[in-house]
Amino acid sequence: MHSKTKFVKDIRANEGIIYKVSRLYSNTVEDQKDLFQEIVYQLWKSYGSFKENAKVSTWMYRVALNTAISSLKKEKRRGARVTMDNFLLNRPYEIDTLTEERIALLYAHIKELSIVERGIILLHLEGKNYDEIATITGFTNTNVGTRLGRIKQKLKSQIKNGN
Amino acid sequence: MEIDKMKSLWEDMSKKVERQEILTDQLIFDMTKERYENRIRSISVPETISALICFGVIIFLISNFNLLDVWYLQLSGILTIVACLLLPILSLKSIQRMKNVPISKGTYKEALAIYAKARVKFIRLQKVSFYTSFIVLILCVISFGKIMKGIDVFTMTEKLNWLVPSGIGVLFIFSQWVLKKYKGSMDSANDLLKELEE
Numbered sequence: 001m002h003s004k005t006k007f008v009k010d011i012r013a014n015e016g017i018i019y020k021v022s023r024l025y026s027n028t029v030e031d032q033k034d035l036f037q038e039i040v041y042q043l044w045k046s047y048g049s050f051k052e053n054a055k056v057s058t059w060m061y062r063v064a065l066n067t068a069i070s071s072l073k074k075e076k077r078r079g080a081r082v083t084m085d086n087f088l089l090n091r092p093y094e095i096d097t098l099t100e101e102r103i104a105l106l107y108a109h110i111k112e113l114s115i116v117e118r119g120i121i122l123l124h125l126e127g128k129n130y131d132e133i134a135t136i137t138g139f140t141n142t143n144v145g146t147r148l149g150r151i152k153q154k155l156k157s158q159i160k161n162g163n
Numbered sequence: 164m165e166i167d168k169m170k171s172l173w174e175d176m177s178k179k180v181e182r183q184e185i186l187t188d189q190l191i192f193d194m195t196k197e198r199y200e201n202r203i204r205s206i207s208v209p210e211t212i213s214a215l216i217c218f219g220v221i222i223f224l225i226s227n228f229n230l231l232d233v234w235y236l237q238l239s240g241i242l243t244i245v246a247c248l249l250l251p252i253l254s255l256k257s258i259q260r261m262k263n264v265p266i267s268k269g270t271y272k273e274a275l276a277i278y279a280k281a282r283v284k285f286i287r288l289q290k291v292s293f294y295t296s297f298i299v300l301i302l303c304v305i306s307f308g309k310i311m312k313g314i315d316v317f318t319m320t321e322k323l324n325w326l327v328p329s330g331i332g333v334l335f336i337f338s339q340w341v342l343k344k345y346k347g348s349m350d351s352a353n354d355l356l357k358e359l360e361e
Contacts, residue, residue: 012191046267062270159165
């Protein structure tokens with residue numbers, strides 16, 4: 001299959017990852033749109049070095065998270081952007097106000113964590129096991145476990161204090 | 164909201180996001196193309212303007228250097244040129260280092276460590292630049308005063324008596340505010356490095 005066609009197919013199959021990472025690492029819709037496109041661009045740029053035997057989603061998490069780091073503190077340093085309908089970022093299921101409120105609260109709690117913790121909890125919520133989290137983040141399995149325990153405690157106290 | 168509920172809400176959201184498939188082939192093509200073609204525009208405006216001003220000052224000083232007829236005026240001119248040449252280059256290089264996070268090859272931990280270390284270096288350079296800028300400002304007044312108005316600032320002792328103390332006063336007040344701002348950024352970068360080592 002032609003690489004560009006294959007790339008588009010992989011992106012479309014995993015676009016949720018880009019959406020979730022860009023929302024988690026941005027504070028405004030404008031920054032979110034910008035990060036979303038930057039991730040797509042970085043994925044395209046590194047697509048050539050992506051090994052077919054590796055899992056697409058693992059590669060995508062790594063590129064997306066690392067792009068989010070490289071975009072930290074780069075507010076107002078935006079490049080040109082494709083016009084993205086707000087529909088793309090305010091997805092239709094979020095029209096349900098109650099669900100959107102709960103999702104917004106969930107993101108708000110996670111955003112209160114440190115950058116290191118944010119990446120780990122994202123992967124945990126995405127259903128990744130310790131091995132996969134360790135592969136993507138570079139921490140050891142034991143370290144991932146310890147950190148996750150601490151993150152859960154933090155979230156618990158955040159939720160307790162917030163509600 | 165309990166942690167378990169959090170996880171089930173996240174799973175629920177993920178399923179819905181995956182089902183929707185809003186991105187079109189064309190939109191993905193456009194995103195990679197636009198981003199590539201307009202890469203250069205992402206250089207920030209303040210840094211570009213500062214660099215242009217510095218290079219303008221260098222050209223002006225070089226083309227009028229013959230008007231600086233005393234050794235200390237010539238020294239001021241040379242130091243201004245050197246500072247205006249080095250500061251923007253160092254600043255742009257430092258920003259570039261922060262952007263050089265290994266996106267496709269490095270892990271999250273490696274990327275964060277590189278980012279935090281580059282940030283610490285960037286803040287240090289910002290601090291040095293802040294103090295150097297004041298010196299450059301004084302040097303500029305000396306050189307420009309002579310070139311544009313024919314005034315040798317060093318001979319104006321009466322004005323220097325109040326200009327120097329008030330300048331130091333302004334520098335002190337401004338530096339307290341700036342250092343406080345830098346301290347916050349430096350602390351957060353160092354905290355990140357410490358957290359990675361845990």
